[in-house]
Amino acid sequence: MQIIIAEESGFCYGVKRALELVDEYLKKGLKFDTLGPLIHNPFVVEELKSKGVNPIDKLEETDKKYVMIRTHGVPPEVYRRAQELGITLLDATCPFVSRAQEAARKLSEEGYIVVVVGKRDHPEVLGILGNVRGKAYVVCEPEEIRSLNLKGKRVGFVCQTTFRHDVFARCVTEALKVVAEIKIINTRCHTTERRQNSVLKIADETDLTIIIGGRNSSNTKRLYELASMKGRAYHIESPDELKEEWFENAEKVGIAAGASTPDWLVEKTVEKIKSFERRS
Ligand code: SF4
Numbered sequence: 001m002q003i004i005i006a007e008e009s010g011f012c013y014g015v016k017r018a019l020e021l022v023d024e025y026l027k028k029g030l031k032f033d034t035l036g037p038l039i040h041n042p043f044v045v046e047e048l049k050s051k052g053v054n055p056i057d058k059l060e061e062t063d064k065k066y067v068m069i070r071t072h073g074v075p076p077e078v079y080r081r082a083q084e085l086g087i088t089l090l091d092a093t094c095p096f097v098s099r100a101q102e103a104a105r106k107l108s109e110e111g112y113i114v115v116v117v118g119k120r121d122h123p124e125v126l127g128i129l130g131n132v133r134g135k136a137y138v139v140c141e142p143e144e145i146r147s148l149n150l151k152g153k154r155v156g157f158v159c160q161t162t163f164r165h166d167v168f169a170r171c172v173t174e175a176l177k178v179v180a181e182i183k184i185i186n187t188r189c190h191t192t193e194r195r196q197n198s199v200l201k202i203a204d205e206t207d208l209t210i211i212i213g214g215r216n217s218s219n220t221k222r223l224y225e226l227a228s229m230k231g232r233a234y235h236i237e238s239p240d241e242l243k244e245e246w247f248e249n250a251e252k253v254g255i256a257a258g259a260s261t262p263d264w265l266v267e268k269t270v271e272k273i274k275s276f277e278r279r280s
């Protein structure tokens with residue numbers, strides 16, 4: 001059996017950077033928590049806890065002087081609240097997310113109604129919205145554009161960094177039917193695009209695809225959806241979930257990992273699949 005690992009797989013730039021920052025601050029002897037789980041992977045979150053870095057839901061919950069902001073970013077009021085509480089924020093917001101926040105702020109300052117295409121309750125989207133100075137909407141499908149009062153208005157579009165490109169494009173097309181002026185800032189993260197194309201490629205080339213990543217990770221779920229469109233695919237969080245029967249008669253197996261999945265999980269998955277082969 002041949003095992004092919006997707007070219008673009010595992011930790012993305014933003015996640016790598018966040019974990020490097022964790023190491024850097026720990027080496028300096030700083031004690032800190034993270035506002036929310038640093039990344040969407042339970043194994044990594046547990047490892048961080050063992051180093052004393054715990055996820056908290058609210059700044060008020062920490063007993064430490066420092067709190068790390070994760071890659072998704074936060075709205076400006078979190079920075080203000082941290083100041084009131086005497087907490088120093090260690091900012092691991094991904095630069096691509098900061099760019100989306102700035103784009104939304106700029107559009108609103110230029111007088112555009114801002115439409116964010118993304119998931120309404122996603123922390124990144126809440127952070128982007130928090131930067132808007134005027135009116136803003138969040139939509140996750142083109143149909144929702146019709147229910148907004150955008151006729152004759154000046155509308156600015158941004159997108160959640162990891163959201164679907166095709167949906168973003170269809171939302172913009174829908175708005176074009178009624179608005180007076182439109183300004184689009186493409187805030188999608190190119191890592192996401194490359195990762196998704198890479199999954200489509202291996203799903204095409206193999207008999208089945210294993211997608212590894214946290215169940216709470218949107219980008220992993222999307223990789224699974226794409227692989228499923230091409231053929232047989234399974235989403236696992238840990239190699240323990242692999243079932244031997246999935247690999248019966250499979251000649252080529254594709255593996256792809258979400259942006260928050262550490263390399264050692266990919267390696268363990270490969271080992272486990274190979275152990276099935278040895279047994280048969
Ligand atoms: S997926 Fe893109 S935007 Fe999100 S953390 Fe990774 S590099 Fe940054």
